[in-house]
Amino acid sequence: MGRDLVEHAVPGGHGEFPAARLRWDPDHRERTWSRLESQWDVVVVGGGITGAGVLRAAARLGLRAVLLEQEDFAWGASSRSTKLVHGGLRYLARGQVGVTRESVRERDALVREVPGLVAPLPVLLPLYDGQAARWLAYRSALGAYDALEGRLHRHAVDAQEVRLLVPPLRRRGLRGGLRYREAQTDDARLVLRVLREAVGAGGAALNAVRVAGLLRRDGRVCGVQVVDRLTGREAELEAAVVVNATGAWADRLRGQVGAPARMRPVRGSHLLLPEWRFPLAMAVNVVSPRDGRHVSVVPWEGATLVGTTDIDHGEVPDGEPCASADEVDYLLECLQGPFRSLELTAADVVSTWSGIRPVVSSGAVASWDESRGHAVWEEEGLLTAAGGKLTTFRVLARDVLAAAAPHLPTPGRAPAPAGPPPGVQPAGRLGARFGAEAGAVLAAAHEEDREFVAATPTTWAEVRWSLRCEAVNSLQDLMLRRTRLGLLLPFGGAEVLDRVGALCAEELGWDASRWARERSAYAARIRASHSVPPREAAQPADGGRVPAPA
Ligand SMILES: Cc1cc2nc3c(=O)[nH]c(=O)nc-3n(C[C@H](O)[C@H](O)[C@H](O)COP(=O)(O)OP(=O)(O)OC[C@H]3O[C@@H](n4cnc5c(N)ncnc54)[C@H](O)[C@@H]3O)c2cc1C
Incomplete structure (x- = not known):
């Protein structure tokens, strides 16, 4: 195995995360289900980054904690973000200093805690003739950024340097730019990593289990009723604390205790373009010619992603959101000024994805003026963790456990250690994605698994490991969340599906009819x-916007 894939492999995994214990296979699912109907300290509803963070924090405190996700881990916003772990310059520009300060601190902590999975990302803000006001606004915002970081940086670069940094940028009218630093991740893998660390610390987690109702005693929530979506069986769990970490769906559970709606579901969509059509060595912030919003253009996993939009979605969907034709046009328009020479069109788009932000409504007119801060509400014993960002999940988890503390027993055993000390994580791609389990991923790989999957940085070793150990219930789980092959390859990776099918048969025992389904x-x-919507499809011209709340 090449050094780029994993260095310092630890056969069998780090002592704290024995691979056998973390094998999320059907046996594990049965064992976990069989102990569901007992008394828990914490039941977490929702398997996005918020739920995963709460589960890990609770498990590390030695609490009996279980997480239940109705679809798949990271199925909601947590696999559909722009994948930035960022302070959020645009939040600072809108005066959300608290959110930015917290985010900058968390960004730097995550780069240290999960190096490689959260990796530094240089960003350029190009500036053209006639943008002096923008230059001044962003220079002062970056000054404030430096103050929050406690470090001074040289941000201003001249036009010549900009051309070297990002060669495809339009040269006419280019005055220079501002350069700064953020970080990026693979959001779904971050959720998986946090979840597996939670399970390694004694927590339990099940996907495809829906919380259908809340149990109540003396007017307080004291547990949940659940349905196994794979088998239809049902169970009731009692808990000292039920945490509602259902993201944009949070008002549904809150409605069951009579709480008024407070969430504002806001849709954001992205495009992914191939690197050979849109090569970038650093992220670029571009401005929408339609409404002046900033849109990020980010090199990610050997491709280039463009996003995001910011549109009131109205009702949260039961199914998966998708980009509208108008959103695709909006994002392409953002590229047509600064990257005109590349002549990018919808035909270049490899994939699209859309997510619903769990924004806490303050009544702002424009959705993008709403704060990206988080809130924790206790309503009749139901604790809801709402809003926030991928970047700040650890802070939200701490706030949830602080709110839960009065209802929790003193942990019966010593808190689990907070994870391997910095530097113990094996280096390289597998180390970044699988942490201390990288050695086990490598040990499970067959000789031929050492190849990359088509033109992606993903190896077949990762595909095999996910099938064997990461609770994959469907081809969608594997292609869209455990790996990102369905987004990175044209037509959802149709070219590699035969080999994927052979691995599914080997690792999961899927027969021909299961595979066909x-x-x-x-x-x-x-x-x-995940495709560009056909133009002839009936699409609202406003991209599905609904009127903003008064
Ligand atoms: C377009 C977009 C771009 C973004 N970009 C960034 C970014 O670059 N950086 C950043 O820091 N943040 C970003 N965010 C914000 C970030 O993605 C979200 O704040 C975060 O993912 C929310 O996580 P969550 O766990 O609260 O919600 P979700 O990830 O949505 O998870 C909620 C889960 O609850 C489950 N659920 C719902 N009801 C039930 C039930 N009854 N029983 C069981 N399970 C249930 C759902 O299936 C879902 O999986 C972005 C968000 C969007 C939408």
Whole structure:
């Protein structure tokens, strides 16, 4: 195995995360289900980054904690973000200093805690003739950024330097730019990593289990009723604390205790373009010619992603959101000024994805003026963790456990250590994605798994490991969240599906009819949620916007 894939492999994994214990296979699912109907300290509803963070924090305190996700881990916003771990310059520009300060601190902490999975990302803000006001606004915002970081940086670069940094940028009228630093991640893998660390610390987590109702005693929430979506069986769990970490869906559970709606579901969409059409060595912030919003253009996993939009979605969907034709046009328009020479069109788009932000409504007119801060509410014993960002999940988890503390027993055993000390994580791609389990991923790989999957940085070793150990219930789980092959390869990775099918048969025992069903459901999902919507489809011209709240 090349040094780029993993260095310092630890056969069998780090002592704290024995691979056998973390094998999320059907046996593990049965064992976990069989102990569900007992008394828990914490039941977490929702398997996005918020739920994963709460589960890990609770498990590390030695609490009996279980997480239940109705679809798949990271199925919601947490696999559909722009994948930035960032302070958020644009929040600072809108005066959200608290959110930015917290985010900058968390960004730097995550780069240290999960190096490689959260990696530094240089960003350029190009400036053209007639943008002096913008230059001044962003220079002063970056000054404030430096103050929050406690470090001074040289941000201003001249036009010549900008041309060297980002050669495809339009040269006419280019005055220079501002350079700064953020970080980026693979959001779904971050959720998985946090979840597996939570399970390694004694927590339990099940996907495809829906919380259908809340149990109540003396007017307080004291547990949940659940349905196993794979088998239809049902169970009731009692808990000292139920945490509602259902993101944009939070008002649904809150409605069951009579709490008024407070969430504002805001849709954001992205495009992914191939690197050979849109090569970038650093992220670039561009401005929408339609409304002046900033849109990020980011090199990610050997491709270039563009996003995001910011549109009131109205009702939260039961199914998966998708980009509208108008959003695709909006994002392409953002590229047409600064990257005109590349002549990018919808035909270049490899995939799209859309997510619903769990924004706490303050009544702001424009959705992008709403704060990206988080809130924790206790309503009749139900603790809701709402809002926030991927970047700040650890802070939200701490706030949830602080609010839960009065209802929790003193942990019966010593808190688990907070994870391997910095530097113990094996280096390289597998180390970044699988942490201390990288050695086990490598040990499970067959000789031929050492190849990359088509033109992506993903190896077949990762695909095999995910199938064997990461609770994959469907082809969609594998292609869209455990790996990102469905987004990175054209047509959802149709070119590699035969080999994926052979691995599914080997690792999961799927027969020909199961594979045919999975493949057809997956193809339908790619068409509906990850392709450029056909222009002739009935699409509202406003991209599905609904009126903003008064
Ligand atoms: C377009 C977009 C771009 C973004 N970009 C960034 C970014 O670059 N950086 C950043 O820091 N943040 C970003 N964010 C914000 C970030 O992605 C979200 O704040 C975060 O992912 C929310 O996580 P969550 O766990 O609260 O919600 P989700 O990830 O949505 O998870 C909620 C989960 O609850 C489950 N659920 C719902 N009801 C039930 C039930 N009854 N039973 C069981 N499970 C249930 C859902 O299936 C879902 O998986 C972005 C968000 C969007 C939408």
